[in-house]
Amino acid sequence: MTVDTANLRRVVGASAAAVGVLQTATAVVALRRGRRDYADGVWGPGLAAVALTSAAVGTGDPWRRWALAAATTAWATRLETLMLKRLRGSDEEDERYTEFLEGDGTPTVVAKVFGTQAVAQLLVSAPVQLAAASALPRGRRKWLFPLGIGVMVAGGVVEALADRQKSRFMAEKKKAKDEGREAPEVLDTGLWGLSRHPNYFGDSLVWDGAWLAAAASAPAGWTLPAPVAMSYFLVYATGAKRTEDRMEDRPAYRDYQDRVSFFVPLPKGLG
Template identity: 70%
Template sequence: MGVDLKNLRRVAVASAAVTTVLQSATAVIALKKDRRDYADGVWGPGLAAIAITSAALGSGNRLRRWSLAAAVTAWSVRLERQMLSRLGRHDEEDPRYTEFLEGASTAGVVGKVFVTQGLSQLLVSAPVQVAAACGLPRSARRWLFPVGIAVMAGGAIIEALADQQKDRFQQRDDDDKPDVLDTGLWGWSRHPNYFGDSLVWDGAFVAAAASAPATWTIPAPALMSYLLVYATGAKRTERRMQSRPGYRDYQRRVSLFFPWPPTGD
């Protein structure tokens, strides 16, 4: 089915406004506290706010737009709990931000971090916004909607389980603790949490693509995967982990991103 362009414009404008408010408020607090890494704390809530705004203002299929909003919000709540816990445990800024923003002016920080993140949120959530302004077709294509929601749920479970396994590993304080976590999901992927996160947004695209116009939003999940692998996720973490004992061997044995059986010694 087609997209209601007038309604889509309304959803897009409102989503942009909500994103601007959240990013601006976070930027003010982050700059005042000299904690640019507070930006991590608004990533999930920002995407949830866009999904809820889209569901509330959209004129498309009611069940789908609110299912997407519920799925994104549930994912966001769990992620936000983890982010707030991580930010609260440290009195100093995440070294990744310090390194990335070294020598940057206030305007530079706002542009590199908060404007860039806001634009990324709007692009990543494009399938959710378009789906909110589309009806569901009567053809078999409509089944992409429940399939996509199932993929989102599966991705969220993988991400949550990976984070739980990582937290348990970090909390261990015994002589038998290995240098590198290479069991559970971490024995199949070096970054299973990022992989699960990518599945959430792949699923959102699939659910939206039940309506033909949303197919054009495929750059959205591609962007999310790029961010998770190259920009702010796996590759950047890999650079920081290079010097850890046993990590190079771990890299040799275990897949970077997509889960795969580990190779033998």
Template identity: 70%
Template sequence: MNLDIQNLRRVAGVSALAVTAIQTVTAAVAIPRQRRDYADGAWGPGLAAVAITGAALGTGDPVRRWTTAALTTAWAARLEHLMLGRLRGKDTEDDRYTDFLAGSSTAAVIGKVFVTQAVSQLLVSAPTQVAAASTLPKGRRRLLFPLGVAIMVTGAVVEGVADRQKDTYSAQPREERPSVLDTGLWAWSRHPNYFGDSLFWDGAYVAAAASPPAGWTFPAPIAMNYFLIYATGAKRTETKMQDRPGYRDYQKRVSFFFPWPGKHA
């Protein structure tokens, strides 16, 4: 058994405190302003806080702890820059939150948004927490660590490039740009940014699974992929974009989530 149970309890406990603090501050700012969508800005920092906690307090392999923390923090910093730009660019709350929370009391909003997100952050980061308290084995299984790092980097690059392409498209005057972004990575997947995000967290799981105990945290990447595809990501975006001119044709030509050569228009 290469898992330090006592250390894992410490890492998990402090991680829970860090995530709770971030969500509490966000809720305190967001609710009075009727901007519950500020929760989007707390997602990356919460996950980075868990990774840094594991790196600082864990007793597992130090190279893996700090590599994971560095990659997660870089991923979170880029996402936070993107989220803050979008939140500051709007004077009103995102319709997703307004519709979802219509008629909800303050207590219900806290539970539906901020508590749910805190629990999700702790679930998604479970592989990182377990890995922080685990040593690497001496056999071939330890190679899952560099493989996972490679997957994380690839996912971060895909997500970053996709978001940049989307921002470049959105910056064009509406009357001059195509009705649908279908070039670059968007010619291979209708949601390459979400795909890159999922790849990043799949990689985090693979890197952690180099230690056998962390292999049992497979519900974490499953949950993240569910969030990105069904709960808050791609499927929800599809519904929103359904009536945009040219989008139904785009759906016929380009893969939904996993990149695949598209059909020519």
């Protein structure tokens, strides 16, 4: 057994406390300002807080726990930059939250939004918490640690590149409209020509990599539901599928669906 169970309990407790403080503070501000969508702004920071707390409290392999903390924090920092820009760019609450929470009182809102997100953050970060309290084995399995960190970095690069390509496309589209030129309806070049949701795919790779790095210690292999849950969130709950539902009534997007892979990047014609 490579896990220090007493230390794991401390890691989990400290992580839960960190997430609870962040979610509570965000809920107070969000409810006062009538912007329940502020919850989006605490997703990345909450996961970074868990990773950093786990690294500080954990007594497992120091290289792994701090490498996971660094990779998670770098991912969260970039995501937070995008989230804050989006939230500050609008004076109105995201309509998804307005529709989802219509008629709900404060206790229900807190439970459905901030409570649920806190639980999700602790579930998704389970491999990171377990790794922080675990020693690395001496056998070949230990190489899952650097492999996992490599996958995390690759996923972060894919996500960042996809977001940059999308931002450039939106800026060019706006410029074309301002100049009275016909603007392209769909982004189907670069990574977006290989996957309709390369940003979400990159995001999922980050957490697949975190699981791989943790799974170098055998007990952490049992935390496979964590990256599976994250992929589910990204594809069905909050990400790709919701975008598809919103866009599929556009002829150009339906054509795009016929030509390009839904999630995993594939060469054109194989989607």
